[in-house]
Every structure is written in structure tokens, then in C-alpha cells.
Amino acid sequence: MGLVEDFQQGSLHAALEPQLFRLGTTNRLAVKLTGDLADGLEHIEESWASVFPNTTFNYSFLDDTLQNLFTADQIRGRVFLLLSLVTLFISFAGLYGLAAFLTKQRVKEIGIRKVLGAGLGNIVILMTHRFLLLVAVATLPAFMLAQYTMQEWLENFAYRTEISYGTLGVLLVATLIIMFLTTGWHASRVALANPVDSLRNE
Structure with missing residues (x-):
């Protein structure tokens, strides 16, 4: 996951909005956290609940996923x-x-x-x-x-x-x-x- 400079993706009549780009057609989102892990997870869970209140927030760690392989x-x-x-x-x-x-x-x-x-x-x-x-x-x-x-x-x-x-x-x-x-x-x-x-x- 990375950050890019703002660019216009929609109509020129519309203001720039935050956008999320996913690689491929997966329903998963990869997020890199720095600092305190618990605070980062709590922040993501709160943001998810505000955007998708009716969808359960599930997450897993990449190192655990790779380890399971x-x-x-x-x-x-x-x-x-x-x-x-x-x-x-x-x-x-x-x-x-x-x-x-x-x-x-x-x-x-x-x-x-x-x-x-x-x-x-x-x-x-x-x-x-x-x-x-x-x-x-x-x-x-x-x-x-x-x-x-x-x-x-x-x-x-x-x-x-x-x-x-x-x-x-x-x-x-x-x-x-x-x-x-x-x-x-x-x-x-x-x-x-x-x-x-x-x-x-x-």
C-alpha cells in the first residue's frame, strides 16, 4: 500500500475526493501500520464501522497468513x-x-x-x-x-x-x-x- 499525489479521477466538475486503489479483484485490503498496533487497529475498526456499519470487520496479519502456508x-x-x-x-x-x-x-x-x-x-x-x-x-x-x-x-x-x-x-x-x-x-x-x-x- 502506498500514497500518491492527488490527481483527478472523475469529472472536472467534482472536487477531489479520497480514493482507495486495490490490486486485482480481491475483497481484501492491505494496510501497513506503524507505531502502536492496538491504536492502529482500533482506528481502522472505527473507520470501517462508520463507512460500513452493517458489515463485520475482519482482519488478519500478513505474517500469520504467510506462516499458515x-x-x-x-x-x-x-x-x-x-x-x-x-x-x-x-x-x-x-x-x-x-x-x-x-x-x-x-x-x-x-x-x-x-x-x-x-x-x-x-x-x-x-x-x-x-x-x-x-x-x-x-x-x-x-x-x-x-x-x-x-x-x-x-x-x-x-x-x-x-x-x-x-x-x-x-x-x-x-x-x-x-x-x-x-x-x-x-x-x-x-x-x-x-x-x-x-x-x-x-
Whole structure:
């Protein structure tokens, strides 16, 4: 909304009168308020009532109207974030349990290898290399599906960002590091134990 200098819009026999110009055919009027918001709204409502006494005065704020356009996407984003966190927790809880189970099954093997001179690094690599391969094989198709799904969802936006393969690569490396730390912790815990105790178990 803006102000222009007075100019004649009607007959030259008529005096200049206040005029309001609207863009398009909408029934809405945009007003920019400065100063105290409550006083401005009260003034507009009083002016409206004096001109249109039989019409209800309804108003909304532009920032709220624009915000409502993104409410569905924001809710969807929060739901996806929550589901992702739950999925990550379940996945790594399962990985932790599986690593603990497989490490317990190989306690005697680790004890024998340690007696024969295997170091901590050798035992950790022995226990984690299969997990690294399995996680890598499982992660690649999952990332491809996620990339395709995200790309299809972003097609609904006129202005959008592109999903970079660098981001997916960073996620893959982070997943492998977390997996290595999880399985390596179990392997190192058993490897640092007394091999005599390991061989006596079961």
C-alpha cells in the first residue's frame, strides 16, 4: 500500500475526493501500520464501522497468513524428525544387542587368539570388519531410496534445494563410525579381559 499525489479521477466538475486503489479483484485490503498496533487497529475498526456499519470487520496479519502456508510442512518435518530419531534408536539398540550377542558367542575364540599373541587391534578388526561390510551393503540401498523419496517430495516446491551426494556420503561415514565404535567397544572389552577367564566360561 502506498500514497500518491492527488490527481483527478472523475469529472472536472467534482472536487477531489479520497480514493482507495486495490490490486486485482480481491475483497481484501492491505494496510501497513506503524507505531502502536492496538491504536492502529482500533482506528481502522472505527473507520470501517462508520463507512460500513452493517458489515463485520475482519482482519488478519500478513505474517500469520504467510506462516499458515508452511504449517503443514513444519508439522510434517517434526513428524519425520521424531520418526527418524525413533528409527535410529531402534537400529542402534539392535546393533548394540547383536554385537553383544556375537561377541559373547566368540569369547573363547577371542581368548585363544589372545593367548596365541593377537593384539587388541587385531581382535577389534576381526570383530568389526563383517559388521562394516553388512552395514555398508544395507546402507547404500537405503540411502538411494531416501534420496529418491526426498527428490520426489522436493519436486512439489517451486523453489527448492538439491540433495547433494556429499551429504549422503557424510551420513554413510557417520553411520559406519558409530557402528565401529559400538562393535569395537564390545570387542575391546572382551579382548582386554583375562583370557584364562574367557576359556573357563561355558
